[in-house]
Amino acid sequence: xxxxxxxxxxxxxxxxxxxxxxxxxxxxxxxxxxxESKEQLVLLADMPGVKQDGVDITLEQNILTIxxxxxxxxxxxxxxxxxxxxxxxYKRVFALSNExxxxxxxxxxxxxxxxxxxxxxxxxxxxxxxxxAE
Amino acid sequence: MLFQKLTDNDLFGSVxxxxxxxxxxxxxxxxxxxxxxxxxxPPLNVWTxxxxxxxRAEIPGVAPEDVDISLVNDTLTLRGSRNPDELKEGxxxxxxxxxxxxxxxxxxxxxxxxxxxxxxxxxxxxLQITLPRSEAEKPRRISVVSEx
Numbered sequence: 601x602x603x604x605x606x607x608x609x610x611x612x613x614x615x616x617x618x619x620x621x622x623x624x625x626x627x628x629x630x631x632x633x634x635x636e637s638k639e640q641l642v643l644l645a646d647m648p649g650v651k652q653d654g655v656d657i658t659l660e661q662n663i664l665t666i667x668x669x670x671x672x673x674x675x676x677x678x679x680x681x682x683x684x685x686x687x688x689x690y691k692r693v694f695a696l697s698n699e700x701x702x703x704x705x706x707x708x709x710x711x712x713x714x715x716x717x718x719x720x721x722x723x724x725x726x727x728x729x730x731x732x733a734e
Numbered sequence: 735m736l737f738q739k740l741t742d743n744d745l746f747g748s749v750x751x752x753x754x755x756x757x758x759x760x761x762x763x764x765x766x767x768x769x770x771x772x773x774x775x776p777p778l779n780v781w782t783x784x785x786x787x788x789x790r791a792e793i794p795g796v797a798p799e800d801v802d803i804s805l806v807n808d809t810l811t812l813r814g815s816r817n818p819d820e821l822k823e824g825x826x827x828x829x830x831x832x833x834x835x836x837x838x839x840x841x842x843x844x845x846x847x848x849x850x851x852x853x854x855x856x857x858x859x860x861l862q863i864t865l866p867r868s869e870a871e872k873p874r875r876i877s878v879v880s881e882x
Contacts, residue, residue: 634828635821644819646832648792648859673790673862677783684777685792712794712859 610646613691626688630668630714634694641700641718647690648712655714657707664694668714699723775837776812776861784873786866787843794859795832801861803854808843810863846871 613627630645647655650668658665668690696718704719781788793801795816802813818834821827847865854863
């Protein structure tokens with residue numbers, strides 16, 4: 601069976617400005633899909649190892665920050681001998697162009713994927729304006 | 735792969751081999767295992783001890799029942815597929831970074847394992863397979879009897 605699933609490697613988050621993390625573990629950018637419909641934005645982010653309660657989402661003005669915490673695996677007696685992925689938490693920041701209905705934001709985590717549904721606020725949904733003939 | 739290199743090396747071969755072994759051991763002992771970037775999906779991390787090997791794979795977005803694990807002799811194979819998130823009418827994509835489709839990964843284990851006692855656990859998109867080393871291949875201490 602051919603391996604047709606190729607994926608970009610996730611990158612470590614470069615330190616932004618002067619802000620540094622208080623924890624010493626690594627921080628990665630989760631790879632993300634975003635699609636939009638008339639009513640909402642849907643964001644899917646791969647965050648393997650993140651539990652439902654390890655997710656933190658903030659929306660400030662139009663800046664959306666997603667964060668997912670990953671615990672280091674504890675395998676007593678075992679040593680990591682070969683690694684293709686680094687273990688760390690996830691963080692990514694998006695600037696949203698649409699006005700979002702904050703109250704209606706829904707987040708869920710399933711099988712290591714964060715799904716975020718961001719409904720557009722009523723004001724931002726395009727309205728059809730009928731032109732009246734005079 | 736590292737552990738293959740370790741086992742394939744002739745311990746008493748050349749000096750270069752000894753150095754290579756030394757480097758590998760240093761890597762084993764220090765925590766800083768370099769991450770070998772790979773476009774292969776899923777990426778694997780391998781943990782070893784005297785008693786077995788633990789393989790962890792990051793497979794986010796795949797249901798546990800959609801992953802097929804097989805073990806033939808000392809080769810472990812993971813198979814599965816990730817289904818695309820279909821767009822409904824009127825939706826548009828802004829960003830598409832995640833991959834979809836079939837995947838297969840094979841890994842040669844550093845030693846024979848007890849096939850009947852292999853355990854696999856899937857949580858939060860991380861698959862963990864524990865493969866205990868077969869008793870016959872465990873390192874044994876050989877005592878020397880003096881003949882005086």
